[in-house]
Amino acid sequence: MFQITHENASAIFRQYANAVYRIALGIVRSPEEAEDILMDCFSAAIHHSGGFNDEKHLKNWLMRMAEHRALNVVKSARVKRSVPLEEAEAVAAxxxxxxxxxxxxxxxxxxxxxxxxxxxxxxxxxxxxxxxxxxxxxxxxxxxxxxxxxxxxxxxxxxx
CATH class of the missing domain: 1.10.10.10 (Winged helix-like DNA-binding domain superfamily/Winged helix DNA-binding domain)
Incomplete structure (x- = not known):
């Protein structure tokens, strides 16, 4: 049984955060929303009472969680349709x-x-x-x- 503990939490975050963020960003197309999803996924993983079979199970669980949460954000239309002017240039380039x-x-x-x-x-x-x-x-x-x-x-x- 694999558990996320205080000792291994930061190493696990460093290892999988980029992948979780990119999956979320690819779906919601909002860096802020993707960061929220990233934090939600890791918070849920830390509090996941059943633990994980192994680290591979954790990785698969995080990827699936990122996709599902991102799709839920898109479906609930929480992603804002307008972009502030100062961000528009960054998005365009x-x-x-x-x-x-x-x-x-x-x-x-x-x-x-x-x-x-x-x-x-x-x-x-x-x-x-x-x-x-x-x-x-x-x-x-x-x-x-x-x-x-x-x-x-x-x-x-x-x-x-």
Missing amino acids: PQKAHSELLDTVMRLPDIVKTVVYMFYYEDMPAADIAQALCISENTVYKRLAKGRKLLKISLEEGMQ
């Missing part, structure tokens, strides 16, 4: 830290984007993604194929 490919991945439809991100950026095997998202492994492969196709089309259009 691509951030230097993001590559063109990552930006393109983040523009994929949510159902495909999460799987592509987990597979290519988090190096998660398809079986783990399937478990984390409660879908079949075959569905993971279908979404990856669709994601690759959409990425190819998008990148080819960008080159023209």
Whole structure:
């Protein structure tokens, strides 16, 4: 049984925070909302009474929690539609830290984007993604194929 304790909490946060944040950000498209989701996920993990089978189970649980909470935020329309003027310039200009490919991945439809991100950026095997998202492994492969196709089309259009 794997538990989050005071001794290992900061190491676990450092290890998984970026992945949880990126999954949330990719869905809600709001850094503030993504940070809230990140904190909610880790707070829930710390207070998860059943513990986790192992660290892999914790990672899958966090990824699934991030996706579900982000989708709930989008569904409840808590994400504000307007952007303050000073933030508009930052949103309009691509951030230097993001590559063109990552930006393109983040523009994929949510159902495909999460799987592509987990597979290519988090190096998660398809079986783990399937478990984390409660879908079949075959569905993971279908979404990856669709994601690759959409990425190819998008990148080819960008080159023209």
